[in-house]
Amino acid sequence: MSQFNTTRNEKGILLYLMGPSGAGKDTLLNYLRQHRPPEVFIARRYITRPHGNSPEDHLPLTKEEFLARKESGFFSFTWQAHGCWYGISREVELWLHRGKHVLINGSRHAYALARDRFMPCQGILIQADPDIIRARLEARGREDAQEVAKRLERVTSCNIAAHDLIVVHNNHSPEQGGTAFLRRIEEVLLRSESANSSCRRSGIIS
Numbered sequence: 001m002s003q004f005n006t007t008r009n010e011k012g013i014l015l016y017l018m019g020p021s022g023a024g025k026d027t028l029l030n031y032l033r034q035h036r037p038p039e040v041f042i043a044r045r046y047i048t049r050p051h052g053n054s055p056e057d058h059l060p061l062t063k064e065e066f067l068a069r070k071e072s073g074f075f076s077f078t079w080q081a082h083g084c085w086y087g088i089s090r091e092v093e094l095w096l097h098r099g100k101h102v103l104i105n106g107s108r109h110a111y112a113l114a115r116d117r118f119m120p121c122q123g124i125l126i127q128a129d130p131d132i133i134r135a136r137l138e139a140r141g142r143e144d145a146q147e148v149a150k151r152l153e154r155v156t157s158c159n160i161a162a163h164d165l166i167v168v169h170n171n172h173s174p175e176q177g178g179t180a181f182l183r184r185i186e187e188v189l190l191r192s193e194s195a196n197s198s199c200r201r202s203g204i205i206s
Contacts, residue, residue, distance in 0.1 A: 012096040013192055014118040015040070015103040015185060018111055019126030021151045022133035024170040024177055025105060028126060031178025032103070037189060040101045046075070046087040061085075077117070079110045101189060122188050123165045126181075132171055 019025050033042060047058045048066045061069070066085045070078055075087040092102045096118070106114060108125075115121045128136075130152060137148045166184050170177040 011099040012039075013101045013188065014092070014096065014114070014121045015101060015188065016111060016114050016118075016121055016123045017103055017105050017126065018108045018123065019170075020108075020133060020154060022136040023126040023128045024136065024174075025126050027174045028168070028170060028178055028181045029103075029105060031174060032182060032185070035178070035182055037186065039099075039189070040103060040185065041092075041095050042103045043088050043092050043105075045105060046085075046089065048085045077104070077106075077110075077114070079107050081107050081109070101192075103185075120192075124181075124184065125165055125167045126170050127167055128170050 017025060017029070029042065032040075036042065045058045046061050046066065046069070048061055048063045049058070050060050051058070063085065066087065069075060070085075070087065074089060076090040076092050078085060078087040080086070086107070088104055092104065095102050104114075111123055115123070134148065134152060137143060137151060143151065166188070168177070168181050168184055170181075
């Protein structure tokens with residue numbers, strides 16, 4: 001279940017990253033942090049889960065702390081998955097309205113709501129072959145065999161219908177996947193800048 005407020009973005013693009021566990025999102029995010037264009041900000045997630053052995057540099061909260069912040073309007077975007085609450089703070093709205101592009105590590109199940117909430121919103125789906133996903137899940141050692149099997153079932157159980165969705169296949173090395181990921185983001189930014197320039201020349205944007 002996800003919750004959004006009603007503020008709309010008018011300037012920057014929300015880059016909505018998603019993909020099944022084991023597809024390598026954290027690896028690609030780490031690559032992007034080292035090579036990102038200066039106009040792209042990466043939002044950190046608040047999660048009701050301690051750091052533990054997770055590769056993600058998230059901001060841990062207890063469930064009580066999370067729900068108190070949620071009730072106070074601290075979050076721009078929240079959802080639940082894998083028994084945890086996830087949230088993105090409202091600083092993303094400030095960045096977007098100032099013309100920055102913001103990348104959120106989101107949930108596939110909440111993407112349709114994100115598209116309604118943020119305009120413009122570009123979905124980026126990270127995929128990998130099932131055998132590779134299985135090997136990655138087993139290597140990280142966070143789930144037992146039953147949990148790995150359930151995550152593999154979810155790889156194909158969540159169908160995303162969007163004609164403009166960008167898909168990045170992350171089957172190879174972190175460098176190869178990161179390069180492809182960055183290139184697709186740069187293509188989105190280039191198209192956006194080109195469209196804005198055309199609008200300015202037409203007098204649509206002052």
